[in-house]
Amino acid sequence: MAAQNVLVTGPFGEAGEAILNHLADRDEYEFTYLNRSDHPEYETHVADIADYEAIRPAFEGQDAVIHLAAQSDAGADFTDIIEPNIVGTYNVLKAMEDAGVEKLIYASSQRVMGLYEEDHAPELYEEDYPSAHDPFRLTHETLPKPDGYYGASKMFGEHICRTHARRAGAPNQVYSLRISSVRTAEYDHPYGDAERGVDRGTEHAVDDDEVWDQSQTGSWERGSDEYQEMVQRLKASWTSQRDFAQLLECCLEDEDVTYDTFYAVSGNDARWFGIEHAKAVLGYDPQDNGGEWDSPPE
Template sequence: MQVLITGAHGQVGDGLKRYLGDRGDYELTYLDRDDHPDYDTHVADVNDYDAIRPAFDGQDAVIHLAAYPTTDGTWEQIRDSNLHGTHNVLEAAADAGVSQFVFASSIHAAGMYEEEHAPELYELDFDLTVTHEDPERPDSYYGASKAFGEDWGRYFIECREYPEQFYAIRIASIREPPYDNPYGDAEKGVERGDWERGSHEYETQVKRLQGTWLSQRDWVQLVELCLADDELEFGIFFATSENERGWYDITHAKDVLGYEPQDQGEAWTEPPQDLVEHVENNREI
């Protein structure tokens, strides 16, 4: 299967390259605005349609990751990378006749549910479940851009010949190793000097990530399930691991795609030793 990954060299693309790159089922093409010493890359910015268009020829699927990645984005940053860029990628996929489109959406398309209820939301006994059928509630330009991408994908499915299938995966919290665990954000704060291990701020970060963590291997599983599907035309799926604290519903992904998470946030009761050592070696004093 020929698969193009846009924004391949960012944090979300790391797991796809590591887990899928050596498998015979996929021939991956990487598109990114920056080159990479270890990966042959079509270097182009998604904001430039003519520059990215050749990379789509002959592809069976596109995994669209390229975007300004955080909620602090200004209108100009979000407009160029996330709005115009997503439009360009969809147009290029349509023009090239690409059948499948996997869109890296975000829980921030519904982020105001968290904003409204945090930090009480991070406790195990808090009663809230947000499903794919609940209204979009973006918490930022970034979140609104992800909601836009989902709606733009539905337009292409219903009004254009290609893509034929569109999957919006509302990613929660993916972290690169050694931070790929529920203690990752808390330990990053220790590394930066923002708080001490065991402080209230540290424990709050742990609780939040125990609810939103999407392990790299669970993320890759979801992508593979989308690529293997030949029935669904359009779908929106919240994406976390099997977290008891999670307030975003993943039963839809289980029922429709056959998602079986391998990891769970609450299974971790302390940070892994390799992460602690990494933080202590890089800690800002």
């Protein structure tokens, strides 16, 4: 059976690393990478997704697209969002339609539901919130509440993807994945954000004779209140690289979905996003659970 040709936009960020580490060597897939800058290890079609003519050739002959490229700063201004997240997503859909590419996996974000976290945190990060008999879970049918322009742009992306999936022409299958906390391999564990803050503080202390300001550097000491809060949150929102890669594979192998929305999160005990829909529709079977960790890896 011939390998699927899969184009990945924005492949060299945290989410893309899961593809490079867990799927790129698989015989079932032949990956092509589209990025606005080159990469020393991977052959890359260099183009900005806001430039339709520049990206269009990369879509020829593809069976599927994983669209990760975006301005991913949750606090970005609207002017910084327009071209990469709105124009860029439209260009990807247009290029797929013009090239006849059938399947799109769209990288949405947990930020389309961000106000729920803002309204319920930090209690939200507890395993039994609000009770063991009635845990807080957001489903694919819960009303979206973006917490900023970034989240709103991802909500727009979901809607325009649905529009394309429901009309004549490609893509005919679209999977909107509301991605939680995927991290690079070094920090791919529920203590990752907390340990990254410790590492920042250590680097700053070594490199700078002045006293470092935690509020400005995002740094803290291991065991501090800030450290513990970051651990608690990531134990709930962690998406391991291997679980994210597995969910992508579920989408690539599926033949039935026209358009649907799924949460990309590991099987964490304290998660506030429901994964039952992804299990039922796609056969998603996460292997990792942030609640099973009681210390960072040695």
